[in-house]
Amino acid sequence: MALLRSLSAQRTAISLVYGRNSSKSSNSVAVAACRSFHQRGTRSTSTVGEGAASESTRGVNGARFLHSGERPLQASAVVQPELVSGETVKRSTKQESSQERNPSPAGSPQRDPLDVSFNDPIAAFKSKTTGELIRAYLVYMICSSEKLVEHNMTLMKWSKNVLGQRLFTALMKATFYGHFVAGEDQIKIIPTLERLRSFGVKPILDYSVEEDITQEEAEKREVESSVSSAGDKKEEGSMPQYHVDKSFADRRYKVSSARTYFYLNEATCERNMEIFIKCLEAVSDDDRKVPRAVATGATFGTGITAIKLTALGRPQLLLQLSEVIMRTRKYMEDMVGGQGNVLTHHKTIKDLEKYYATLGDNKDVKEFLNNVTSDKEGILHLFPWSGIVDEDSQLSDTFRVPDPQTGQMRRLISQIPPKEEEMFRNMIRRLNTIVKAAADLDVRIMVDAEQTYFQPAISRITLEMMRKYNKDKAIVFNTYQCYLRETFREVNTDLEQAKRQNFYFGAKLVRGAYMDQERDRAKSLGYPDPVNPTFEATTEMYHKTLSECLRRIKLMKDCDDDARKIGIMVASHNEDTVRFAIQQMKEIGISPEDKVICFGQLLGMCDYITFPLGQAGYSAYKYIPYGPVEEVLPYLSRRAQENKGVLKKIKKEKRLLLSEIRRRLMRGQLFYKPKGNYVPI
Known part of the structure; x- marks a missing residue:
């Protein structure tokens, strides 16, 4: 009293x-x-460029309202x-x-x-x-x-x-x-x-048990698991950000809002897979308590489980794959000009044949062109990613491109020993097992974003899982961190791939968890800072990206297409961003009943946002951690x-x-x- x-x-x-x-x-x-x-x-957007510009400006102004004390x-x-x-x-x-x-x-x-x-x-x-x-x-x-x-x-x-x-x-x-x-x-x-x-x-369920290990142990594990048994060879064209550095080997450095997994062995990865599946079952058990007429009306199903790819395999493989993806982009930029993902160049197989015309009748080049992924609009990928996520490709043999000068095939990835090839296939098998279980249980999977040196591989694999499993509804969601300078471009590219390959696109938009660490690492290793310069720039990026997603949803709705082919979670504790999303939904005619936008916050944080949203009929989620007291202390x-x-x-x-x-x-x-x-x- x-x-x-x-x-x-x-x-x-x-x-x-x-x-x-x-x-x-x-x-x-x-x-x-x-x-x-x-x-x-209050005019609506009309084109991608015009809409993005107007909405991004509005986003920055929205942020300034709160900072200046206005409502x-x-x-x-x-x-x-x-x-x-x-x-x-x-x-x-x-x-x-x-x-x-x-x-x-x-x-x-x-x-x-x-x-x-x-x-x-x-x-x-x-x-x-x-x-x-x-x-x-x-x-x-x-x-x-x-x-x-x-x-x-x-x-x-x-x-x-x-x-x-x-x-x-x-x-x-x-x-x-x-x-x-x-x-x-x-x-x-x-x-x-x-x-x-x-x-x-x-609920978004997460079994939040974390290892409480020392910095010394974390660094030891990370260095050992991030270097191939064949050695860390920095070949011509290699990028420093995709190689381990002992100074930043403890990935918990300056990170308070995300869990970190450190690789120990394959058995630990198997155990992590089983834990994720138990989370799926817990969500599914909860769903079955709700009448199906209600449960199926929830946004993309009723429950969600969050997973991290670094929990399922050796980080070295994600580092190497990320470097391959970025070197592939550089290869295309050098050959055809422009910048960005391969898809954004709008080139066809015939265009590539012209670039390689001086090489004559080259068997290796023909085989390379036969494996390029393309459709009637042009090239999507230089490599057969579908085979990679189906567990039947040899990485060392897959990632080779023709040298336009000599015609010889050039590796974009260093030779991977057979044992590490098997580790990669195990990682993909674990991910496939989890997503299949999610599909069977009618639960959604959100793949968390991680550091930029892992993220190209994580996003690429996640998009291929979407292509494979999101055929009738969104089972797999990718996470995009809006503090990164490239986020708008990445989301646009992935939306375009989903449209062209006709699968359901799911995205969780967050501000991001690794900003300070990313800045320090970029400065130390001498590569461009990937982070937006200011808080306002990140807010602008978030609002601009969200506006583009909403614009595309509205277009699909107006064309009597299935607007649910794009599903967005606004995962933010920022009031301005939540208000912005609600205002945009109202302005362009998207209602909560359309079931394309949902909101999410952590359990125990910002209840004053989550519960009013849920009680007003918006799709609202709480990220629900669980686990024994002793084992969730790091969380x-x-x-x-x-x-x-x-x-x-x-x-x-x-x-x-x-x-x-x-x-x-x-x-x-x-x-x-x-x-x-x-x-x-």
């Missing part, structure tokens, strides 16, 4: 100060926002934003009272209006008990302390030694573990999943670090938490029991 009185007093003080400071400026802010809206206009624009179909003050609480209480008097009819799912300012504490936390709100507030208070966060892993280990396993487990469940993790196993997470669904939110450590880096969001969440705790205290709802009547779309 003392704690609640303290929280109430703090909240009252905040409300008084905030109310005095904000009342004078609210009218001028509203006028400024309206002026800006009329100046920018962002709202879609007219949703509730206009309000500041969180005593008046907001009163109004929210009236809305709640109205809902209590007029509940949704039995069997009829509830839908709420959406406040796109995300300032409604009732909508944000109606799925939580009061105890959970207090726990969340305490966790965020701890995350606000730099000293505690900096030494969080040491403190957790010290607490375990002092308290013993049993008391330590109880402490973690009462704090960080209880807030950020759903439970120990597939059975114990069921209550969390059921409650999420009852409030309109769906919890990263969550604490990540929250330290987003203090602005924490301040808002703390403010909303205090507001809702105070409201429940005043209304005598300390023992409120969440009971939702929402159905995920």
Whole structure:
């Protein structure tokens, strides 16, 4: 009770100060926002270039609104934003009272209006008990302390030694573990999943057990697994970024928001595959609790599992494959001019024959041309990637191109020993096994993005898995990191491949997890920085990429094509980006019922965004980690670090938490029991 009185007093003080400071400026802010809206206009995009330019400009302006203290624009179909003050609480209480008097009819799912300012504490936390709100507030208070966060892993280990396993487990469940993790196993997470669904939110499951290894051990494993047994030969034309460097061998360096797998042996990769399949089964078991008429109406199915390709094989193979892809692009650029993916050059087999005409009747060149992947519009790939993901190709023999000067075949990849060829086939077999299981269980797979020196290979393999499995619906999704300079071009190219090869395209758009590490590595190894120069540039990239995807969806919808052939997850904790997506959907006529756009945030973070979206009928997901307390400590450590880096969001969440705790205290709802009547779309 003392704690609640303290929280109430703090909240009252905040409300008084905030109310005095904000009342004078609210009218001028509203006028400024309206002026800006009329100046920018609401016209739809017409061409790729024009649309991308207008939307990217709008994206940057949107970001500046929040930085300058102005309130962002709202879609007219949703509730206009309000500041969180005593008046907001009163109004929210009236809305709640109205809902209590007029509940949704039995069997009829509830839908709420959406406040796109995300300032409604009732909508944000109606799925939580009061105890959970207090726990969340305490966790965020701890995350606000730099000293505690900096030494969080040491403190957790010290607490375990002092308290013993049993008391330590109880402490973690009462704090960080209880807030950020759903439970120990597939059975114990069921209550969390059921409650999420009852409030309109769906799961992305991730078994978040991580190895807690030293930096020395991480570096040793990474170096050993990133160099071929034949040696790390840097041949003519090799690219430094695709070779291991001991200074950056610990891939956890400056990374707080992504898990890192370090290769140990093939048996570990097999075990990781089995864990991913168990995640799929857990999602599928959860889906079967929902009537099929409802479950099949969810965006691209009801549940999702996230996987990482570095968990399934030796990283050296991804490094080599990534270098092959980039050297192939360089080969095409040198031969035909321009830049970018092979597909973007719009060349045909006949065009290549002309380039090789001076070589005469060359048997090797003819065989190379026979294996080029093309369609009536031109060349898609220089190499037969379909054979590579079908586990029946020899890498060393596949990646060879004709030298336009001599006619001799030139390797773009160093000779791979037979044992490592087998390791690559094992990695592809594991991935195929996972995706087949996902298709059989009607669960979606999201392949996480990783560092840029792995990403060309990861994206290429993922796109080929889409081509293979996304024939009737989107089973496989790729992840695109918008802090990278090339993201818009990469997404455009992949969308074009999906269109030409007629498969369903799935993309998760994120800001990215490896920015600081990527910048430091590029500077140290002497290659161009792959990262956008500013936060605003990344926001622009995100909005520009999202706008292009939405433009293509609208075109398909207008042409009576299946608009669900493009599916996008807006995986962002950034309010501006979520608002931008909602505004764009409204402007170009895409509704939540079209089931082509969904939103995702981490469990325990930005509930004030996820739950209002789900309760308003948007497709909303929570990324759900689970695993034993002892084995998820590295995950919890990263969550604490990540929250330290987003203090602005924490301040808002703390403010909303205090507001809702105070409201429940005043209304005598300390023992409120969440009971939702929402159905995920």
